[in-house]
Amino acid sequence: MFQNFRLAMTWVHTWFGLVLGFVLMAAFFFGALSVFDREIDRWAVPESRFPAQPIPSFDRMLRPVFADMQPLPAEVDAARSQVRGAMPSHFDLPMRWGAYTTHRDPVLNLFAGYELPNATIPDATVFTSRTMDPRHGTLMSDDQLKIGSEFFYPLHFSLNLGWMDLGYWIVGLAALIMLVALVTGVIMHRKIFREFFTFRPQKRLQRSTLDLHNLTGVVALPFHFFFAFTGLVIFAGIYFPVAHTQLSPLHDLHERLESEETGLPHKRAGVAAPLASVDAMVAEARRRWAGQGMAGEVGFLSVEFPGDANSYVSVYRAGTDRVALVGNGVHFKASTGELLREDPPASAVDGVNEFLTGLHLQHFRHWLLRWFYVLGGLAGCACIATGFIFFVEKRKRQHARDGGQGARVVDALAVTTVTGMLVATLGMLIANRLLPETLPAGWPGRGDAERYVFWAAWALAMLHAFCRTAPVARALPAPAWREQCWAVAGLAVTAVLLNWVTTGDHLLRTVSAGYWPVAGMDLFMLAGAALAALAARRLGPPRRGGSPCLTR
């Protein structure tokens, strides 16, 4: 199909990069935001603006909440298709209780899974979760959307498109193409060492865009490669569910063997039993970790088959001081508190896997490294955005001569994906500040309303982008870029002002109190506003004389 290897790789880079670039833009941008997802949550949920807390006492605070917990009506409805016959009115067979926190969480996440009776598939479960203020044991409202960890974060790996896991598959394909784009990019780039530090904004737009594309791609190449790669490894079970399909007999064989080996039951006994003091088990686990020179906090706690004779409690250490995720699990028999098992040190493969997943999921405490990750993510966005711009610049004169609309369409989609995405993000944050606590009956919940605003704002940005890129078909720059840059600057400043007006936590207060989650958000948005305004001015109105180049 191609005359030579390099041409083939160039074709692949151009066309796969273009098509999947739109998805990758979202993955990189919302991935970068996800580094500070919990800080964004603090901005969006002002009631949670207090310092991070360790896991509270299970016996006094968590157990009563778990005992009363039931799935929400919406969750029951969603699980109806998995049940033959009627849904029970009350779920009495919890499969699992779990509590989860990191060193950055002031609030605690609780979840519970319940067995579905008469299920169409084995082990069908309905899950529900709650958010708790661990200082008082009170539950927070279910309708306060944690915009960081519950919207931006899942957006980056699933586009929040849950139907048939379609979003996961699209992002997965995009991640594979990212790897392809990096390798083909290196193959195409003839002067990768000589041009390592090269950026010449004074040259023609096409050349300077290519310079920036190469620069942001190459200097952050390890980052881009590792994040795309580890993202794929993390979801390997979704993309290649071999162990649950073709090799499920092997998987079941292993479960039986492992159960015998570890002494951890994998089925309930069907006999009721009490729950001993979990606090005592946690204390014992922490004592054991300290004894091995790994003193630490609890990151994850779970109770399997609560109330059953086979129930066991697992306590995992929060991985704040190293890259590997939560680990060093200690397991206790739930009815007596007797130690069942201490997880052995990780095997070599386990170690590699934990390092790769931990690198991506970042439970560690290291503020510099987090900011470096944001830098990497934004470099990825710059790489993709300059890729689009280069594509358009290279072809728009030819398309203008031929009367084609290709360059114009790509430019409009690029505006939608780059500045439009920022408009949607800021629009959602503004809605978060403006919407009342509870909306009138018949309206969607507050969290849902915020989601609708996000998608609506993005759709509007897309409409604007398509309307205001007509000049590209005449090989001229599109005013859409400049206009959306001004919009971004305005929206960002508005969001910061609204935070001040609605919560009183203005920058002087948050900075002097050292409350960095909110101060950081406001400062980041103001810096973004400044950059957007600078870009808008640089993109200024066309010169008299209609030069097709940007003003410089």
Add this chain to the structure above:
Amino acid sequence: MANISNIHMSTRTQVVLRIAAALLGGYAFTWGFIALGMASLFAAGMPFHDAEHLTGILAFLVFLGVFLWAFAAHSLSRVWLVLAGGGVLMAATASLLQAGMT
């Protein structure tokens, strides 16, 4: 054996078939690699989850490699044969190994 490139085919069809080979053929090959990898490592005594994770890590590098090869190779028919055929062969071998163990 007929060589696909000898058959007259529009460029568009060729492009579509290449892309399909890279994506679908690549997926099939990778699936086969994972299945065979997991089954043989487990049969050789490696713990199940270790086998799962190791093949999972290698799989995406394999997919990357065959994806690029699908576009670099001259013969489209060979690409289909190796990727789809190889995938099926590896998967079948994995099932045979599994049958021997369970």
Add this chain to the structure above:
Amino acid sequence: MPDALILLVAMLACATGFGWLALAMAGHWRQVVGTSSCPPTVARRLRVLAGAALSLSLALCLMVDHPSMAALVWIMMLTASALSVAFTLTWRPGLLAVLAPPSWRRRGR
């Protein structure tokens, strides 16, 4: 805090190393120093120094964190400092003149 200071020094070492690596390239030498090209002996020395500076920054990172984290911090630090050097060369190349002392510029002519 000493940790923050050590990491700052590590970052400066990285930037210095990349600055030297850039200077060893003819085009960037011209941008910073103004003379036609970097004498080959000086270019060799600059690359050796660059290697030393980057190794020093890795060692400093290892002083601060668990090795698994230090490796990541260092790799990302390379990215951040390479970008800084690139943008300095674009907009303020004169700032890097400090990395090429006059005595080196005359050598090998």
